[in-house]
Amino acid sequence: MSSPTKNATRSSVPRRQDAGCPSAVDLFAGCGGMTAGFVAEGFDPKLAVEWELPAAATYAANFGVDHVRCIDIAELRSDEVPKADVVIGGPPCQGFSNLGTKDPTDPRNALWREYQRVVLAADPQVFVIENVDRFMKSSEFALLMDQLRSGALKRWKHVDVDVLNASDYGVPQRRRRTILIASRVGPVTLPAPSHAKDGERGLKPWATVRQAIGKVSRVPDRTELPESTEEYFGHRVPGVFKSTEIHVGRRPRPMSLERYDHIPPGGGRFDLPDHLLPRCWAEKLTGTTDVMGRMRWDAPSLTIRTEFFKPxxxxxxxxxxDADEPDNRVNRPITHREAALLQTFPVDYLWCGGKIDIAKQIGNAVPARLAAAIAATVRNRLK
Known part of the structure; x- marks a missing residue:
């Protein structure tokens, strides 16, 4: 396994400094959103598996390279898996996603079986699976539950599973994800919400876009990433970039700028005058209102996906x-830095890859703050 060059930097991901830190294995680790939350709650990552090089490099830049395997999980031998207190991960969900092919034969749908194989090898007290909200309605989920009831995973008999909204856990984003926690050391429950839409039930109000990105410069620093590369896993990748260096904008066409100018907060393509509608929208009078939408300052964003840079x-x-002051309008999509903040990555998180690579990493990640809420409830269960 190749390590980065000596001048590679590390971010100061928040960590609880406790004696006897519980250990974690992160599968399908991506750029480290789940690990960031677990590390913040005192877990020590012992193994991370991620097959996409830019994402694995980002993970390594933030958490160290020695425990990271940049390989297809099917290539990981069971005897290479360390024993761990917790196994976490989100098998790729494109086969289940509303935005995917919805193809039940998609081979990515079966990757949870590799997750199961590693769970059996690591023998954790608890394991956590994260996936899209539709996962609970899939045939693969039904097979997984069969394994938990009477199959290979039956030792982890204490199971709690539901669809959680990240905004209920302090994430300034309405992102619904299936979270399953299974334990062999006694009952464990999903984390109780800490936030509610308007602060109901004595909880904190939902975090907002303003709280996340309100202090970020409204004028992006650049349109391209800095010229920089680093070696990870025997290959050179763009980076390592500080979070401030991914505050990159685009060069929209005049027609796009005119469209943006007509869209108020919470609005979308239905706010465009007829002369600015592309034919495909003009002929489709129904459908989602999110397309070409503008965020609201004082509410969570909608789900940050992998192409957030395309309105x-x-x-x-x-x-x-500002309706009355056209000069006080910011007519652009959010930047990579702003998207990362809406995903609650630490402000000094480090990034590797090109612009599209980093956008994919951000959009696919588990929000770090949601991961921390899960980690806290899991840690309370461990023996």
Whole structure:
């Protein structure tokens, strides 16, 4: 396993400094959103597996390279898996996603079986699976539950599973994800919400876009990433970039700028005048209102996906828009830095890869703050 060059930097991901830190294995680790939350709650990562090089490099830049395997999980031998207190991970969900092919034969749908193989090898007290909200309605989920009831995973008989909204855990984003926690050391429950939409039930109000990105410069620093590369796993990748260096904008066409200018906070393509509608939208009078949408300052964003830099893909326009002062409008999509903050990555997180690579890492990640809430409830169960 190749290590980075000596001048590679490390972010100061928040960590609880406790004696006897519980250990964790992170599968399908991506750029480290789940690990960031677990590390913040005092877990020590012993193994991370991620097959995409830029994501694995980002993970290594933040948490160290020695325990990271940049390979297909099927290539990981069971005898290479360390014993661990917890196994965490989100098998790729594109086969289940509303935005995917919805193909039940998609081979990515079976990757949870590799997750199961590693669980059996690591023999954790608890394991956690994260996936899209539709996962609970899939045939693969039904097979997984069969394994938990009477199959290879039956020792982990204490199971809690539900669809959680990240905004209920302090994430400034309405992101619904299936979370399953299974324990062999006694009952364990999903974390109780810490936030509610309007602060109901004595909880904190939902975190907002303003709280996440309100202090970030409204003018991106650049349109391209700095010229820099680092070696990870025997290959050179773009990076390592500080979070401030991924505050990159685009060069929208005049027509795009004119469209952006007509869209108020919470609005979308249905706010465009007829002369600015592309034919495909003009002929489709129904459908999602999120397309070409603008965020609201004082509410969570909608789900941050992998193409947040394209306003035509969702509600990704910057929230600053003044009806009476056109000059006080920010007519652009959010930047990579802003998307990372909405995903609650630490402000000094480090990044590797090109712009599209980093966007994919951010959009696919588990929000770090949601991961920390899960980690806290899991740690309370461990013996």
């Amino acid at each position: 035509e893909k969702g509600q990704y326009l910057h929230p600053q828009w």
